[in-house]
Amino acid sequence: MNSTTYPTQPARVGLPELLDGIREQTSRGLDPRPTALAVADVLREQTPGVDLLTAEERLGDPHELVSNVLHTESAFSVKAVVWQPGQLTAIHDHLAWCAFVVLQGVEYETLYRDHGDHLTEIGRAANGPGEASGFAPPGDIHRVHNTGDVTAISLHVYGADLGADGASVRREYDLPVR
Template sequence: MTTTTPARTTARMAALVSEIRAVVDRGLAPDLTAYLVGERVAPHLGMPDLLTPGQRVGDPDRYRQHVLHAEPDGSFSVVALVWLPGQETAIHDHVSWCVAGVHEGEESEIRYRLAPAAGDACARLVATEHVVNGPGEVCGFAPPGDIHKVYNSCRTTAISLHVYGADVIRLGSSVRRVYALPTD
């Protein structure tokens, strides 16, 4: 993943950040926070004035993360992920709640659960769901139970907006663990 530092914000993004802040400041449970943040993100998806032209640029080698905002108190961050066809993440989970909304294209996701080791066998990941989200669709989750792999399965660039309940600039990423276990 290629990462950029926070850049100029559009008026629409500034308004969305204010809406997210109002939710996060309520101090609700992580799953409820993710749900309510998702409700705030959805109406902005697909709007041409959400991102600057520079925030829509991908990387030919790997998906690109544009950090759009990191709250000074570390309570949340907003990023745009730009995926060229075929680009993907490793199987991973997160340090905090997360909301993902598709701005353009399609973002595919395989969700997993960790199956504990039995006898001499090692733990493995079991795919539980395959989801394809199109423009305007939003999903949210909170650990535990947030193991997944995300990728662009369409023939065009995909852009998604992600909100994390953590400071991705300070942490470097929202990823807690990358899994190298066998999968079913």
């Protein structure tokens, strides 16, 4: 379970410039996967600091990961996710392409392949500050886990208007992993 907030927007250090870079890539008319990779490059090159979030937003919640939607428009949305130690997502995939960069802590990602009646693990990555990645459906089934002992913060960009669509997750998987 997680919660999403749409707060009154404070001034966000570095966000306007980051949005310009993302818009430049999303306006190129590329297919979803190349768009996700290009946006990941922007995130890597222009990684904002944790001061993008207010001190209160950086606290998170001990009971669930917290998503703070920072920007929405028709081509993409940006949200920051705050993960307390031990918090993890369900195994899931997305409605649209996604790119992310870690701002603080380490996020451990496990990738899966769907075989209909079960999943298989196909990869693992430990992503630290400044590390970015991009992916697009199909083939974007994963779980993310804060395995560290400090709060992790990451910035996610989705190729969808979360203000209109509400969520980025297409499906959660409750299948055995073999």
